[in-house]
Amino acid sequence: MPSKVEGWKSEAYGNEVREHILEFAEEGWDAIPEDEHDAWFERFKWWGLYHQRKGQESYFMMRIGTPNGVLEPGQLEVVADVADEYARGPVDNPEFGGAVCDWTTRQSIQLHWIKLEDIPDIWEELEAVGLSTQQACGDSWRNIVGCPVAGKDTEEFIDAWPVAEKLNERFKGNEDHTNLPRKWKVSVTGCSEGCGQGDINDLAFEPAVKEIAGEEVKGFNVRVGGGLARKEPRFARSIDVFCTPDEVGDVAGACSTLFREHGDREDRFNARIKFLVDEWGTEKFRRVLQEEFVDFDLRSAGEDLRDEYTYNAGDGEHGDHVGVHEQPDGNYYVGLSVLVGRMGADDTRELARLADEYGSGEVRITQRQNLIVTDVDSDRLDAFLDEPLLEDYSPDPHPFMRGSIACTGTEYCSLSIVETKNRQVRYARWLKENVEVPAGVEDFHIHLSGCTASCAQPQIADISLRGMKTRKDGEPVEAFDIGLGGGLGENPQFADWVEMRVAADEVPGYVENLLAVYEQRRRDGESFREFIARHEEDDLNGLAEPEETSYEDPYMHNTKMTWYPYADEDDMSASPAPTNGQGEPLPSDD
Amino acid sequence: MVTSVHQLDDGAWVSVNDSREVNVSDLWQLARSDFCGCEQADFLAEGFVEVSAAAGRVEARIAGRCIACGEEGVTDWLELGRADPESGEFRSVVPESVHVPDRRRRLATPE
Ligand code: HEM
Ligand code: SF4
Ligand SMILES: [Zn+2]
Numbered sequence: 297m298p299s300k301v302e303g304w305k306s307e308a309y310g311n312e313v314r315e316h317i318l319e320f321a322e323e324g325w326d327a328i329p330e331d332e333h334d335a336w337f338e339r340f341k342w343w344g345l346y347h348q349r350k351g352q353e354s355y356f357m358m359r360i361g362t363p364n365g366v367l368e369p370g371q372l373e374v375v376a377d378v379a380d381e382y383a384r385g386p387v388d389n390p391e392f393g394g395a396v397c398d399w400t401t402r403q404s405i406q407l408h409w410i411k412l413e414d415i416p417d418i419w420e421e422l423e424a425v426g427l428s429t430q431q432a433c434g435d436s437w438r439n440i441v442g443c444p445v446a447g448k449d450t451e452e453f454i455d456a457w458p459v460a461e462k463l464n465e466r467f468k469g470n471e472d473h474t475n476l477p478r479k480w481k482v483s484v485t486g487c488s489e490g491c492g493q494g495d496i497n498d499l500a501f502e503p504a505v506k507e508i509a510g511e512e513v514k515g516f517n518v519r520v521g522g523g524l525a526r527k528e529p530r531f532a533r534s535i536d537v538f539c540t541p542d543e544v545g546d547v548a549g550a551c552s553t554l555f556r557e558h559g560d561r562e563d564r565f566n567a568r569i570k571f572l573v574d575e576w577g578t579e580k581f582r583r584v585l586q587e588e589f590v591d592f593d594l595r596s597a598g599e600d601l602r603d604e605y606t607y608n609a610g611d612g613e614h615g616d617h618v619g620v621h622e623q624p625d626g627n628y629y630v631g632l633s634v635l636v637g638r639m640g641a642d643d644t645r646e647l648a649r650l651a652d653e654y655g656s657g658e659v660r661i662t663q664r665q666n667l668i669v670t671d672v673d674s675d676r677l678d679a680f681l682d683e684p685l686l687e688d689y690s691p692d693p694h695p696f697m698r699g700s701i702a703c704t705g706t707e708y709c710s711l712s713i714v715e716t717k718n719r720q721v722r723y724a725r726w727l728k729e730n731v732e733v734p735a736g737v738e739d740f741h742i743h744l745s746g747c748t749a750s751c752a753q754p755q756i757a758d759i760s761l762r763g764m765k766t767r768k769d770g771e772p773v774e775a776f777d778i779g780l781g782g783g784l785g786e787n788p789q790f791a792d793w794v795e796m797r798v799a800a801d802e803v804p805g806y807v808e809n810l811l812a813v814y815e816q817r818r819r820d821g822e823s824f825r826e827f828i829a830r831h832e833e834d835d836l837n838g839l840a841e842p843e844e845t846s847y848e849d850p851y852m853h854n855t856k857m858t859w860y861p862y863a864d865e866d867d868m869s870a871s872p873a874p875t876n877g878q879g880e881p882l883p884s885d886d
Numbered sequence: 887m888v889t890s891v892h893q894l895d896d897g898a899w900v901s902v903n904d905s906r907e908v909n910v911s912d913l914w915q916l917a918r919s920d921f922c923g924c925e926q927a928d929f930l931a932e933g934f935v936e937v938s939a940a941a942g943r944v945e946a947r948i949a950g951r952c953i954a955c956g957e958e959g960v961t962d963w964l965e966l967g968r969a970d971p972e973s974g975e976f977r978s979v980v981p982e983s984v985h986v987p988d989r990r991r992r993l994a995t996p997e
Contacts, residue, residue: 300892333904334894350899350906525896564896565935706911710898713911713932747910748932749896765913765930766953772913775953796956856911 302477302561304335305435310474313339321415325354325874325882328412342436342474344429345415348408349710351859354874354882355385356410357708359432360422361439362661363464364446364457364484365403369657374425375405376645382418383641385409386872386879387863389707391718395641399634401701401753402481403661404432404439408708413877430468435476437467437552442484443491444662448623448670453503453601454514456486459541466545473552477559478567480552481523484516484544489614490605493663495531495788496522496753498569499551506538506598515540517597518547520581521573524750529790530570535582538598550589558584602786608741608756609785610825615739616664618698619691620677627655628677629670632686633693635724636702636717637665646685654680663753665701695740696727701753705746705763706855707862712746713763714774714800715851715861720744723804726847731808734815737824741783742807744776755790756782758824759807765854766797773852774800780810780836781828789829794836800852805843813840889939889969893946897933900966902944903974908966910934912981913953916964919987922957926984929953935960942969944976945988962987 298306308316317340320327328336337347344359360375367375379395385408388394398406410418422428431437443449446457463482467473473480484501485492494500501516516539522532539547560566573581586594606614617631632647639647647667651659656671667689672680681691690697700723703709705716723742733740743757754760760779765772776798779791798806818827828836855861859871872881892901900908909931916927932950939945944966951958964987967978979985 301894331890331904334892334901338894350909353906710895711910711933713930764951764953765911767928797953854911856909 298561299564301338301564304338305475307335309339310342310436310471311469313342317343317345318416321412324877325412342431342434344432345410346433348708349706349712351868351871352708352873354412355408356412357704358407358410358418358429359400360405360407360427360429361432362404362427363440364442364460365444365661365663366457367659367661368426369652371425371427372648372651372659373645374421374427376641376648378418378421379407379644380641382411382414383407383409385860387860389718390862391721392638393640396638397641397644398704399637399639399661399665399667401637401663401665401751402439403441403444403663405661406704411875411877411879428468435478436474436480437470438479438481440464440482440484441492441497441663443487443489444617444660444668445491445621445629445670446486448629449487450622450624451487451489452624453488454486454541456484456492456501459486459501459544460484462545463548466549467552473549473556476552476556477561478564480555480569482548488601488604489607490602490609490784491607491617491663493607493784494519494522495784496524496756497532498523498555499548500532501539501544501548502600502602504538504598504600506595508540508595513540515598516544517600518551520551520578521570523568523570524753524755525568525748526565527748528570529750529755530574531788533573533578534597535578535585536597537582538595546590546592547594550585554581554585554589557588605785607785608783610758610783610823612736612738612823615741616666616698617662617668618666618693618739620681623671626674627670628672628674629668630672630680630691631662631666631668632689632691633698634666634689635697636700636720638717639689643685643688647689650680650683650685694728695733695738696724696731696742698739699741699758700724700744701741701757702744703746703751707860709746711749712856713765714746714776715855716744716746716752716763718862719800719849719851722847722849726804726845727807730804730846731811732815734811734818734824740824754779754782756784756788757791758783759810760791760793761803764797766799768799772854774854776800776803778803778806781825783825789825792828792833792836794833794839795842798842801847801849802842802844804847805845806840808845809843810840887971887974889942889944889971889974891937891939891944893934893937897935897949900934900937900944900946902939902967902969902976905976907976907978908934908946914948914964914981915984916961917984917986919962921959921961921987922952922955924952924954927952927954927957929961931981939969942971944969962989964988
């Protein structure tokens with residue numbers, strides 16, 4: 297029997313939902329029939345609107361999908377303006393203030409506290425400069441990711457940006473691919489370093505070369521079935537297919553049609569394509585693809601470049617895109633570290649101005665929640681680097697600030713177990729002040745996710761933190777499972793989960809102790825990942841002790857039970873939600 | 887009225903009559919359960935796997951972990967609360983008090 301969600305989707309989904317949203321917005325929150333809330337909020341996701349958690353009813357997270365993370369000249373300024381005007385909640389966040397933009401691990405943008413009534417105006421402003429929220433959430437083609445410096449990279453094998461752009465044009469709003477069994481995440485990588493993170497996507501195009509009619513042709517090998525969620529992490533698996541850049545669209549369409557037809561619509565927990573690949577194996581997947589979904593002969597895989605992959609490979613060579621790098625055209629791109637990917641509207645607007653003044657106005661979002669200003673003229677580079685804003689968003693950050701990623705967590709997210717971003721900011725600052733960085737380490741990846749959905753991609757970090765609870769002196773407190781030694785590269789590796797249910801205020805002490813052990817016992821030139829890999833799983837458990845330190849954690853107290861963790865009056869009953877278009881509480885009927 | 891229940895957002899919460907009622911991240915005390923070896927499991931709810939309702943009684947199987955012993959898994963059927971058959975209004979049980987999971991779902995139509 298198809299799931300309830302499938303029933304709702306079959307009644308209305310995709311493009312048509314927009315008209316309904318516009319009507320509801322016109323009339324206000326109460327216009328959504330009370331017994332249809334669940335169905336409509338499921339459908340809203342397709343248009344990038346995800347309802348915020350309990351206690352925040354009537355407010356939405358809005359996701360803007362920026363293919364390959366590319367913000368064209370003029371777009372970032374509009375994002376800043378929209379955030380400033382519409383993304384303000386009833387209470388400010390103590391670390392970040394009132395109106396913020398989140399740069400996400402899939403090169404998208406998230407705004408919070410969006411009111412239904414404002415959506416038509418927001419869409420108008422965004423769409424006027426070519427930005428869109430279409431398919432940013434929901435069961436369809438999500439934002440396409442890739443190497444964030446595609447087209448600007450000296451290590452480029454093939455420029456993947458036009459390929460991603462074409463996929464975006466073809467599959468956004470495409471009725472044949474509107475209603476898939478589950479989300480569909482695609483990555484296109486063209487560089488020889490593996491920055492597209494194809495391994496953790498549903499469908500990945502990775503650089504490869506193949507001899508066709510006596511000629512070496514550059515193109516892509518195809519992998520399917522990656523993903524991190526639900527304690528069922530999978531790396532994408534090769535299906536032995538090569539395609540030229542021109543063939544990517546047809547092959548991608550065939551894969552997504554196969555998913556549409558064969559993905560599990562009865563059990564959403566089993567719906568992602570990774571489970572179909574588990575069930576079928578890659579040979580059957582390829583056979584069905586060939587027999588039922590393409591009308592040309594699939595090519596066998598070409599020679600890939602995976603042995604050259606350096607991105608997040610654990611040797612410190614190419615952990616991210618932070619810093620100053622020359623482009624093939626002699627200009628520079630400057631990667632800026634944005635701690636936990638969150639930036640206030642004013643800073644965002646200032647960055648847009650700087651990008652315009654010193655570069656082409658283009659800004660790009662990375663899969664490490666950072667920003668890149670591209671096309672900076674070599675003559676103006678030093679002046680750009682002297683800009684005051686770059687003190688806060690540094691191209692040369694401290695290793696702990698640089699490597700910190702955090703998801704949304706209990707601030708807004710229904711699935712969360714613990715507070716995330718503010719805590720990770722405090723962790724990073726404390727580590728910077730108190731912990732010696734092991735010699736040679738410039739970039740140390742700590743990824744913090746509020747639950748097993750793994751939006752912060754914890755399994756591919758040096759240190760992985762995943763939200764949990766434990767008891768301290770009998771009282772429940774927020775906690776983390778700790779994993780070690782994950783990363784990508786030629787042979788990607790998921791973290792081993794080695795310490796379970798560590799109270800949140802003992803995590804910094806654990807990291808301190810662990811790094812001291814690493815410094816003491818590492819072999820010559822051994823990276824942290826290699827050091828972890830050398831140990832048996834049993835020996836990793838207890839390698840270092842969790843410990844209370846001078847670090848103080850204001851969020852120990854089960855922040856999910858509040859309506860907003862940072863409100864003075866944070867009790868669920870003190871929530872103003874649901875509210876009207878002015879943010880005033882609506883009368884409740886009980 | 888017929889009580890309508892679903893788990894939504896990947897099991898993040900249970901909706902009863904289109905109102906968000908029960909969330910993940912609560913600790914449930916489970917007695918006489920096969921969930922783990924503990925006399926009383928101190929169970930962190932991480933995701934609602936199945937839900938059902940019959941005669942206003944809302945039940946679910948929940949994925950999560952006993953934070954005392956570390957055992958992970960999915961519980962047997964737990965009563966989450968009751969919806970008034972007339973008004974539809976839902977009264978939740980108190981997770982922190984003691985619950986006894988039941989291997990069989992009472993009556994109920996699955997979700
Ligand atoms: C049903 C609940 C959710 C699930 C199961 C879920 C799961 C995931 C997963 C698995 C990823 C990326 C890793 C991968 O592809 O394997 C991801 C990305 C992300 N999620 Fe969630 N997520 C959920 C809800 C939310 C909500 C409510 C928010 C924020 C309010 C959020 C924020 C993010 C962010 C920031 C990313 C990276 C950006 C992107 O997808 O473009 N997630 N999510
Ligand atoms: S990892 Fe969990 S808590 Fe964090 S944003 Fe994703 S769903 Fe929410
Ligand atoms: Zn137990």
